[in-house]
Amino acid sequence: MGIERPQEALARLGARTATAFGIRIAPSTATIRRIINAVCPGGLADLLGYDPADADTLAVDGKSARGSRVEDSPAAHLLAAITGDGMTVTQLRVPKKTNAISCFADLLSPYDLRGVTVTADALHAQRDHARFLVDVKEAHYALTVKRNQAGLHERLRTLPWEKVTAKYFDRTLGHGRKETRVVQVLTVDDLDFPHAAQAACIVRHRTDLKTGKRSRETVYVITDLTSQEASPQRLAKIVRSQWVIENRLHFVRDTAFAEDASKIRTGHGPDNMASLRSFAINQLRTAGHTNIAAGLREMSYDTFRRPLDLLGLN
Known part of the structure; x- marks a missing residue:
């Protein structure tokens, strides 16, 4: 046997x-x-990825494969896109001497994003990105704005938030903390940002359940979605979907696959191994596994059969 x-x-x-x-x-x-x-990493990532055509939201964010760093070269930095339900669409490696901003359009260009709302962190609150998403891809955007865009951030900060009537309150408990979010939304037409239709001010109050320490954070968001397309409640959900890429991709690759401990450094190894890990996560989620670590353990109980059944290899 x-x-x-x-x-x-x-x-x-x-x-x-x-x-x-x-x-x-x-x-x-x-x-x-x-x-x-x-193997060509771009081709492999697209081959193993997920079609986002039916997605509601798509989050874009980057992660460095820390173990791939060598003395004369930084760790491979991988920019990825993931749907709101945790399916990795694709990724690409940010070339040396560039940054993730210049790779944003290349990452998303191959895909039909009509009607999809793309979220991204403050690094990507770029006018060119907004034009690309709305004018070229016929998509929507919801972008966080921080002080790296000083003028835009100040304009958002000084909007008449005290007069806002469109509000949404949300409370969650998890990860050892209690969090309350207050979402205020204003219609805007003079932000000097392409297609901007609404701005949101999100105030997060957090309490550490172990230490009792409290913190407060204010975040500003701009979107091309109109008030008819996105209520404060829906906009809050869209903004929170950005965390999916950290919680359901980066964190899982680190904990279930020990990605940061991997010493694969040469050639396209770091990129391709990340794509294979993401593909494994996608397959487990498609099969109904909500806990990826538990799903991997289940696969290991019959090493020579269950993984191949999962992949549909007969």
Whole structure:
């Protein structure tokens, strides 16, 4: 049985037959490493990704693969896009001597985003990004604005928030803290930002349940969605969807797959391994697993069959 099961698995994987006895031979570790380092990462990410056409929201954010850093080169920084329900669409590696801003359009260009609302952190509160999303992709945006856009941030800060009547209150409990959010929304038409229709001021009050320490944070958001398209409640949900990429992708790759501890550094290895991890997460979620670590344990109970069943390899 110990021989039959690996042979069955190798047959399902399409391994070559190398002897007159019909024994299938697994590729060597060196061969697998060489392929992972050499395969085009953009092609692999798109091949293994998820079609966002039916998504409501799409979050964009970056993560560095810390273990890929070498003395004369920084860690690989990977920009990814994930749907609101936690499915990774694609990713790309930010080239050296550039930043994630210049990669934003390249990341999203291949996809039909009509009607999808794209969220991103303050780094991407760029006028060119807004034009690209609305004019080129026929999508929507909800972008966080911080002091890196000083003029825009000051304009938002000084809007007449004290007169706002469109408000939404939300309370959550989790991750060892209690959080209350107050969302205020104003219609705007003079922000000097492409297609901006509404601005939101979100005040977050947090209490650490262990220490009792309290904190307050104020965040500003701009969107092209009109008041008819996005109420304060819906806008709050859209803004919170940005955290999906951290909680359901980056955190999972770090904890379930120990990504930051990986010492894969050469060639396209860091990019391609990240794509394979994201693909595994997508497949487990599609199969109904809400806890990825538990899903991986379940796969490990029958190493030569369950993962292949999950992938539909017969």
